[in-house]
Amino acid sequence: MTKTQDIHSPEFLRGDEFSIPTFRLLKQDGSLYEGAQAPELPRELALRIYHSMVATRVLDERMLAAQRQGRLSFYMQCIGEEAAVIGATAALDDADMIMAQYREQGALVYRGFSYDEFMNQLFGNELDYGKGRQMPIHYGSRKLHYMTISSPLATQIPQAAGYAYGQKLADEALCTLCFFGEGAASEGDFHAALNMAAVHEAPVIFFCRNNGYAISTPSIEQFAADGVAPRAFGYRMHVIRVDGNDILAVLAATREARRIAVEQNKPVLIEAMSYRLAAHSSSDDPSGYRSRKEEEAWREKDPILRMQHWLIDQGWWNDDEEKALQESLRREVLETMKRAEKRPPPPLESLVSDVYADVTPALQQQLDQLKRHVRQYPDAYPKGVRSLDPDVAAGHDAADHNADQGGK
Amino acid sequence: MTKTQDIHSPEFLRGDEFSIPTFRLLKQDGSLYEGAQAPELPRELALRIYHSMVATRVLDERMLAAQRQGRLSFYMQCIGEEAAVIGATAALDDADMIMAQYREQGALVYRGFSYDEFMNQLFGNELDYGKGRQMPIHYGSRKLHYMTISSPLATQIPQAAGYAYGQKLADEALCTLCFFGEGAASEGDFHAALNMAAVHEAPVIFFCRNNGYAISTPSIEQFAADGVAPRAFGYRMHVIRVDGNDILAVLAATREARRIAVEQNKPVLIEAMSYRLAAHSSSDDPSGYRSRKEEEAWREKDPILRMQHWLIDQGWWNDDEEKALQESLRREVLETMKRAEKRPPPPLESLVSDVYADVTPALQQQLDQLKRHVRQYPDAYPKGVRSLDPDVAAGHDAADHNADQGGK
Amino acid sequence: MPTMNMLQAINNALDIAMAEDDKVLCFGEDVGIFGGVFRATSHLQEKYGRSRCFNTPLVEQGIIGFANGLAAQGSVPVAEIQFADYIFPAFDQIVNETAKFRYRSGDLFNVGGLTIRAPYGGGISGGLYHSQSPEAYFAHTPGLKVVVPRNPYQAKGLLLGAIRDPDPVLFFEPKRLYRASTGEVPEEDYQLPIGEAEVTREGTDVTVLGWGAQMEVIDRAVELAEAENISCEVIDLRSILPWDQDSVVESVLKTGRLVITHEAPLTGGFAGEIAAAVQERCFLYLEAPIARVTGMDTPFPLTLEKEYLADHLKVYEAIKASVAF
Amino acid sequence: MPTMNMLQAINNALDIAMAEDDKVLCFGEDVGIFGGVFRATSHLQEKYGRSRCFNTPLVEQGIIGFANGLAAQGSVPVAEIQFADYIFPAFDQIVNETAKFRYRSGDLFNVGGLTIRAPYGGGISGGLYHSQSPEAYFAHTPGLKVVVPRNPYQAKGLLLGAIRDPDPVLFFEPKRLYRASTGEVPEEDYQLPIGEAEVTREGTDVTVLGWGAQMEVIDRAVELAEAENISCEVIDLRSILPWDQDSVVESVLKTGRLVITHEAPLTGGFAGEIAAAVQERCFLYLEAPIARVTGMDTPFPLTLEKEYLADHLKVYEAIKASVAF
Ligand SMILES: Cc1ncc(C[n+]2csc(CCOP(=O)(O)OP(=O)(O)O)c2C)c(N)n1
Ligand SMILES: Cc1ncc(C[n+]2csc(CCOP(=O)(O)OP(=O)(O)O)c2C)c(N)n1
C-alpha cells in the first residue's frame, strides 16, 4: 500500500506546483544555448537526418499542390514537425518498431521508404502495399518496421505497449516508439496504454507531438493542464518535454529514452512541443480558427532552417548543396508521381483477399458474383473491369515490381 | 501554448519527486493528531453519521449471512470503507447527485433509504424500484439523488462530469459526487471524465475509494504510481489524498472539495486510502490472493470503532446506546428481510416496460406471445404466471405500497 | 419555400431546437467555433454561447458518457461523433449505458433527451474509416432508436423529431448527400415521426426497401426497372430501430417480392433482420426469395469503392432477378 | 478418457497451447494468481511464469489494444474478457483494429495470433450485465471469427483450433455450462475445425439450429418433439463467423423446415442472418416460415429471467408450429 507523509490540514494540490521544463539545445540561429551540449552526431548521420527533413518537406509541398490540382484525393503534411519526427526516428535502432499516427512520413523517409513507395500508396495503385484500400498517407512497411497507419486515433498506443512487451519477451533489445498527437492523447486508449506499459514494464517510448491543434481544437480546449507531460506522474513514468523544433534536443532526449526503455524495460513519455504549420489536412482551412500572426510566429521557428544553420556552422552544408538537393528531390517527386498515377489499380481480387488469411468460400462467391456483374456492365466499372481482362493484366510490368517491393 | 522554464540537459522526471501526502485527523483511539482540528460537527450530525455507519455494517453482515443461507443470490459488503463513503456523503448537500460504483450503500443509508427499500431491491420483488431487473445491490433512488447503480465499471465517471455540467448550467449551486474504485480508475472512461470535467469546469467531485484490491488484483498490479491521486496533475485538477478510515478527515476534505466544486466550478479528485475488509463479493474468496495477516492489520483500523471512540470521548455515546442500536438494527433487518422475501415478483409486463418510454407494438406482441406461452405452461413459470392470474394480483397489498415508495 | 442542402437543413434543425429550449446543447469534436468538420453546427456557438455549443476533447467515450450524464440530469444533449466510423470507442456508453438506462432503473432515471448525430456511409473515397455504415450494430440493441434521413426535408423533420423524442436516438447522416442533396425545406419548425417508414413510390410488382443514401440509388435502379415495365413500390425505412414492420409487410403482401439494399456488409446487416421477419409474416405470399443487395463482407475499400458499393446497377439486377424468379 | 467440466477442458487447452509454444500468453483481469474469476486460467501463472500469464489493469480497451500489439509482433495472445458484457469498451479495438489489421495493411501485418475468450450468456441470475450474448455484434464484422462451444470436448478442441487459427478469433464460452456440462475429454492435443457446423442428430421433419448453451435447450426440446413423433435434425453451428451455410442449407433442403434459437434478443440477432440466407437458397423447398426462438427485445432481466429466456418449451412449441404449418 501507498506509504506517504501525513498532513493534518486539508491542503489541496493543483499540479501547478510541478511545472515541467522544456529541454532545448539549439537556437534558431543554429548556435547552442549556453551550457548546452550537442549529442554525438557524426556528419554522415547529420546529413541523413537533414536530407530526410528536406525530402519530407519537398514531398509535402508537392503533394499538397497535386491535391489542389485534383490529381490526388487527400493529403496531410508534416510541415513544421520534421525535427520532432525525424529526430526521434534517428535516435532509434532501425529495427525498432514505429507505430505512428499519420503525420510522421518523415520517419519513413529517414528509414528509406522511396518516393515510389510513397506514391504507390498515395495513388492506391496496384503496387501499393496496402492494395489501394486505405486513404492516401496510410503508409506501412514491414521491412522498415513501420506499422501501417490506421485512421482511428490512439488505437496504436496500447498496441505499441503490447508490441514492446512482445519485444521484451523475445529478448531482442529492441523497443517500440509510438507517435501520437496531443489531441489523440485525450482518448481512453492513451490512459490504457500508459498504465499497462508502466505496470508491465514494456520498452516503449510514447512520443507525443504537441502541435497545438487537433484539427480546429486548440490545446487549451483539449486539456486544462500544462501539456501532456504531467500525465506521466500518474503512471510513475519517466518523462521529458522537449522543444520539438530542435533536432538536437529531440535526438538527445529520444536516445536517452531509448536507453531507459531497452536497458531498464521502462516506458518513457516524451512531449515534443511544436506547431502544425499547415492545415490539418488538404480538406481543412485553418483561417477559421487561428490567426496568420500565430502561424507566422511559428514559421520563424522552422526546424529545417534551424538545423540548416547548425549544419552550415559545422561546415557540413552550403547553399549550393541545398539548391542541388532541393532540385533533385523536386524532380524525383514529379517523376515518381507521374509513374504512380499511370499505374493500374489493384485487381478485383484484392477486394476480398486479406480479410482472412485465406479467402473464405462465401467471399469467393461474392467475388465471383461481382465479376459477373462487372463483365455485364464493363463501362460502369472501368477500374474493376481492367483486371478481368487477361490481356491487359498480363501486358503491363507491375508483376515484376511486386516481387522486390512487397516488404513482407 | 505551454510556457515553461528551459533546461539544456536531458533530465527525465519520474513523478517520484511529487509524493502526495495523506490527510489525517483522527487516530484509531479516537484522539486527534497533534495540530489536527476537527471539522465542525454538531452532535446531531455526528450521530446521524455514526448511526449510518453502524446501520450499514449491520445490513452488510446480515445480508452476507442471508446469502450464505441461500436466501439471496448475491451480495457485496462495504465493510471497512464506511467512513469513506458516509463521510463523503455527509459533506454534501442532500440534493447533490451521487453516482456510485456499487460498494457505497452507506451513502444511501445516510440519506434515508430504508431497510425496506434495500430489501425490495435485494430480493427483486414487485416493490423494487428497479422492477427486479438488476442483480442485488444495484440500488437507486431518485428522491435521494442517488443514481441507479450500473455494473459496467467506470461508465458513471464521465456521466458524473456531464451531470455536473448540467447542474452548473441550471445554476443550482449543486454538485455531483462520483464514487469509484482504484481498479475502475484504470478504465478509459476515467481519463475521459477527468479531462472533460477539467476542460469544461464541471462541479464534480471524483471520489476514489482506493481499497487496495480490484477483486484479486492488488493495486500494485493495477498501477505503477503511488495511487490514483497523482493523475490529477495531468488534468491540473485539485487533489487531496485522505485517510479513508478517518471520518473526520474525509468529512473535512470533502466539504472543502465541495466548496471548490460549487463556488469555483472546478472538479476535484479525492483519493481515500482504505481497505476492502470483506471478500470482493459473496462469490469471492480472498484467501487465494491475500493473507489473513494483512486483513487483520487493517481490521485494527476499523473506521466505525475509530469514530465510536471519538464519540465516546465527546461524551455523545456510550455502550448501552451502542447495544440498543445494534439490537434494534438487527431486528429491523430481519423483519424487513422477511417482508421482502415474501413479496411477489414484478408482473410479467415489467419485462417489456421501460425499454422505451412507451411499449412499442413489437414489444407488446412479444409480451402477448409470452403470456400465451406462460398460460400454456403455468407450472414451468411460477413467477410469471402469478401476475397473469387477476385474483392473485388483486389480492395482495403491494399496490398500496407502490404509491408512496416510487421515488420518482 | 427555401432550398437547402442536407447540412443546411440539419443546421437549421439544431438552430430551431436550441432557440426553443435552452436545455438543448450541441457538442463534439470541432463542433464549436469551427462548426464541425462538415459545418453542421456552424454559427451555433456564436448564437447560443460557448456553454451550449462547444468543442470537446478528442474522446468519443467521454463525449457520450458526458452526454449520458447531461441527459440523465434533464438537459437535452445533441452530441456529434465526427464520423460514424469513430463511434466505436463510445460503444460501451451507448450499448451498455444509453440503451439500458431507463430499464435498469425501473424508469427512475432515463437519458431520453439524448441524440447522437454521426455522418455515415461511403461514396466519398473515404476507405476503411470514413465510409462505414454501422446501423446494424445498434439495431441489435433494445432501448436505442436509430434513424437515417434520405434528403434535406427528411433530415430536418426527423432530427427535430429525434431531439424531442422521449428516447435516446442515434441519427446517422448520409454524408455523401450533405451537399449533394438539395430540396425545398420549410423555414419553420416541423417534425417527422420516428418509427414510421414511408412509401415514396407505389407499385405492384416488387417492393424495394432501403434508407439514407441508398434511397437515391434505389430511385436510379427503379427508373431502369420501370423502363422495363416493372412496377416498383419503394419504401424508405427511415427508422431502423424500432422499424415499421407493418408497412413493409403490407407492401410485400401486395407485391409478393422484396429487394432490400444497404451499404453495410451483407452478413449481420439489417437487411437480414428484415428478410427474416418478412418471410415469417408473408410466407405464403412471397413469389421470390427476398433479395439483399449490400456491401461485400470485407472492410470498406478505397480504389475499388465503386465496384464494392451496392449501386443502382446491382439493385436493378436484383429487381429483375426477383421479378423473373 | 478423463471426465472434465467445461472449465477444466478450457484450462487444459490453454495449458497445452502454452506448453507447446512459448509465444502463447494468457492475460486479463484477475487471470494471474487467482486464475480468473471462473478459474479458467488456474495454475497457468504457476506453470509458465508471470511474464506469460498475468493480471492486467482493469481496462478492456487496453487489454485488447495490448493484445493486438502482441499479435502484430508475432506473439500468440489469449486475452480474457471477464464477462462478455464487458467487451464493449474494447469494441473499437476489436471491430476497427483486430478485424481490419490484415486487410488495411495489404497483409504486411496481421493479428491472426489473437484469441479473445469471454464467458457469455444467461441462466445464472446475472441480470443485465452478466448475461448478454453479444455474438451478433461481432458477426457483422468481416475479418473476425466467432466461435461458441457447446460442451467440454468441443470447448477444448475449438479453443486449440482458435489459438492456432491464422485469423483472430472471438471465443465465447457459455458460462452457464462451465461447471454444469461435463463429459469425456481426451488428455492429449486435438483440434476441431473453425467454420464448420456439426449435425449432432439426424432427422427428417425439421432442422433445429443453435450454438453454445442453446444446444442443451434444443436437446430437451427435441426430446419432447420426438416423443410426438417429430423427427428433428439438430445442428450446432459452432462458428458464427464465418458460418457454415452449406451444411445448414443441405439440412433444410432435406427437412424443409428450420427453427433457429439463440439467447440474444430477436432483432438484429444472428438468427436473422441465417434465416435471410436460408430462405434465399432454399426458397422452393421451405414448407414453413423459418422460425426464430430468441431472447426478447429488451435488456436482460433478472427476477423474470426464466420467462425471458428462449427455453426448451419455447423451442418445442416452435418446432410443433413449424411442422404443423
Ligand atoms: C477515434 C477518432 N476520432 C476522431 C477522428 C477524426 N480526426 C482525425 S485527426 C483528428 C485530430 C487529431 O489531432 P492530434 O492528435 O493533435 O494530431 P495532429 O493532427 O495535430 O497531428 C481528428 C479529430 C479520428 N481519426 N479518430
Ligand atoms: C467494465 C467492467 N469490467 C469488469 C468488471 C468486473 N468487475 C466487477 S468489480 C471489479 C473490480 C473493481 O475493483 P475496484 O474498482 O477497485 O472496486 P472495489 O471492488 O475494490 O470496491 C471487476 C473487475 C465490470 N463490472 N465492469
Ligand SMILES: [Mg+2]
Ligand atoms: Mg495536434
Ligand SMILES: [Mg+2]
Ligand atoms: Mg478496489
